[in-house]
Amino acid sequence: MTKYVTRFGSLASYEKGGVEIIDDDPKRYAFSNIFEVASRSKPYAKVAVGKNMQYVLEVIRAEGTSEWRAAAHDEFALVMDGEVEIRLLKLADPSGVRPNHEGSIRLSGEPAGRKMGRVRARRGHMTLLPAGAAYQFHADRPGVVLLQTIAGQDTQYRWSEICQTM
Amino acid sequence: MSVQTVSDVKATGPNEHGYRRFSLGELTFARDEYFVYIKWPTGRHVMSADGFLRALQRDVAWEFFYGIVNFDGVIGTVNHYGTVDLFAGRYNDAYRKAELDHLENFPTPLIKATFKAILEDWTNSTFDPFASPHETGTAFGPKAGDNRAAVTRRRVAAKRMVGVPEDEALRSDANGFPINRHFVDVPQDEPEVVVEPGFEGQVSAFNLFAYLSRSNVTWNPSVVSVCKDSLYCPTTEEYILPIIHGNDRVEWFVQLSDEIYWDVEDRDTGAVRAKVVMKPGDVAAMPADIRHQGYSPKRAMLLVWENASPDLPALIASGKAPTNPVNF
Ligand SMILES: [Fe+2]
Numbered sequence: 001m002t003k004y005v006t007r008f009g010s011l012a013s014y015e016k017g018g019v020e021i022i023d024d025d026p027k028r029y030a031f032s033n034i035f036e037v038a039s040r041s042k043p044y045a046k047v048a049v050g051k052n053m054q055y056v057l058e059v060i061r062a063e064g065t066s067e068w069r070a071a072a073h074d075e076f077a078l079v080m081d082g083e084v085e086i087r088l089l090k091l092a093d094p095s096g097v098r099p100n101h102e103g104s105i106r107l108s109g110e111p112a113g114r115k116m117g118r119v120r121a122r123r124g125h126m127t128l129l130p131a132g133a134a135y136q137f138h139a140d141r142p143g144v145v146l147l148q149t150i151a152g153q154d155t156q157y158r159w160s161e162i163c164q165t166m
Numbered sequence: 167m168s169v170q171t172v173s174d175v176k177a178t179g180p181n182e183h184g185y186r187r188f189s190l191g192e193l194t195f196a197r198d199e200y201f202v203y204i205k206w207p208t209g210r211h212v213m214s215a216d217g218f219l220r221a222l223q224r225d226v227a228w229e230f231f232y233g234i235v236n237f238d239g240v241i242g243t244v245n246h247y248g249t250v251d252l253f254a255g256r257y258n259d260a261y262r263k264a265e266l267d268h269l270e271n272f273p274t275p276l277i278k279a280t281f282k283a284i285l286e287d288w289t290n291s292t293f294d295p296f297a298s299p300h301e302t303g304t305a306f307g308p309k310a311g312d313n314r315a316a317v318t319r320r321r322v323a324a325k326r327m328v329g330v331p332e333d334e335a336l337r338s339d340a341n342g343f344p345i346n347r348h349f350v351d352v353p354q355d356e357p358e359v360v361v362e363p364g365f366e367g368q369v370s371a372f373n374l375f376a377y378l379s380r381s382n383v384t385w386n387p388s389v390v391s392v393c394k395d396s397l398y399c400p401t402t403e404e405y406i407l408p409i410i411h412g413n414d415r416v417e418w419f420v421q422l423s424d425e426i427y428w429d430v431e432d433r434d435t436g437a438v439r440a441k442v443v444m445k446p447g448d449v450a451a452m453p454a455d456i457r458h459q460g461y462s463p464k465r466a467m468l469l470v471w472e473n474a475s476p477d478l479p480a481l482i483a484s485g486k487a488p489t490n491p492v493n494f
Binding site: 004005006007008009015016017018019020021022024027028029030031032033034035036049050051052053055057074075076078080086088090114115116117118119120121122123124126127128130133146148149150157159160163 | 327328330350351352353355356358359360361362365368372373374376390391392393395398415416418420421423424430437438440443444446447448449450452453456465472478487491492493494
């Protein structure tokens with residue numbers, strides 16, 4: 001019987017595909033690789049690898065403990081490599097997160113509020129970061145998170161560095 | 167299906183192979199043991215029955231999807247979200263130049279009812295159009311029963327996220343979703359979730375890769391998480407995407423596992439633009455003016471990321487929004 005092997009990527013081991021152009025501009029495909037981006041990122045930098053109008057996919061290198069952040073809308077953290085603890089907190093004072101604000105905002109220090117719980121997520125695990133809740137990531141060893149969110153003030157755009165250009 | 171909808175479908179009795187013939191506007195659809203025959207006032211077209219049914223299954227299940235669903239280089243549909251164009255040769259340069267193309271617009275309920283009726287009548291008990299070719303029996307031969315359970319599968323569409331209370335359920339052996347033969351090595355561990363008193367039901371996480379390893383369909387993007395109009399629509403891919411998808415908006419792919427090869431063509435003419443090879447962790451945009459078809463040698467996990475905003479097609483068609491995802 002055939003033994004099937006499912007291949008995932010990781011910081012330690014990834015191989016990029018690419019665009020083979022016949023008659024087009026490769027930049028139009030904005031081709032990048034999550035693990036390559038994360039391997040060159042500072043811990044917890046939010047680097048866009050996908051953008052569709054205001055919506056973005058951010059690659060986050062999880063390493064050590066992140067700042068606390070919160071958004072007025074749901075966000076979703078998918079662990080692509082490593083093990084990440086996600087801590088959730090109900091803000092005592094949610095007024096800093098305006099109801100219609102898009103994208104997450106940085107909260108200074110350890111915000112006041114009640115602990116909601118925590119998730120220990122490994123590769124393939126998706127965690128809901130609920131609207132209005134503060135969250136913090138922690139990883140003992142470098143890991144990778146893909147975040148489904150809306151572009152915010154801390155979203156970084158480095159397309160020319162991360163994408164195939166020719 | 168309501169009685170009203172059924173009565174709008176135009177069909178003959180069974181032919182000598184047992185299959186009914188259908189008509190929609192000026193187009194007719196017939197099948198025999200191997201082939202499907204489509205005719206319109208200025209032309210005709212033959213497709214293999216298995217490929218036709220696989221394409222038809224997606225078009226029906228996806229409510230005509232985003233933009234253009236090409237069954238092949240000739241036949242397809244354009245979704246106008248309320249009405250649907252059914253066309254022959256409209257997005258084929260040679261047909262257009264010869265002025266032999268044909269296009270008719272129908273209210274969505276009418277074309278959907280007709281397509282559903284064709285799918286149900288022409289799918290035999292041996293064939294599951296959503297399954298990979300290795301996991302299903304033959305589509306060919308004279309009419310032999312039906313496979314209503316397969317062709318009327320409910321489409322998964324999370325409102326917030328799979329696994330959240332009151333939302334789409336996780337998959338398990340117990341609820342009829344065994345691990346696919348190509349994914350037996352995918353870890354099935356669930357995240358450890360600790361919920362503090364008073365926050366029950368508000369802390370949610372699940373194993374997306376395990377969930378996908380238990381998908382019993384191929385090439386069927388289904389919503390697992392929703393951030394306003396931003397939809398994660400992962401899907402498991404094996405063999406060939408049965409349609410050529412023509413975008414009316416930018417669409418993004420994130421390769422979660424294994425490898426897929428994409429053919430990219432000009433959306434309107436079919437001229438070849440590019441080939442894309444995607445490996446685990448790769449991210450690529452499909453611009454809003456191309457069409458694409460994927461080839462997956464082993465069952466692969468693909469995250470299709472959509473912006474479902476109803477404003478996008480008009481913005482892009484009018485040039486107010488670019489066909490490119492990003493400029494740099
Ligand atoms: Fe597509």
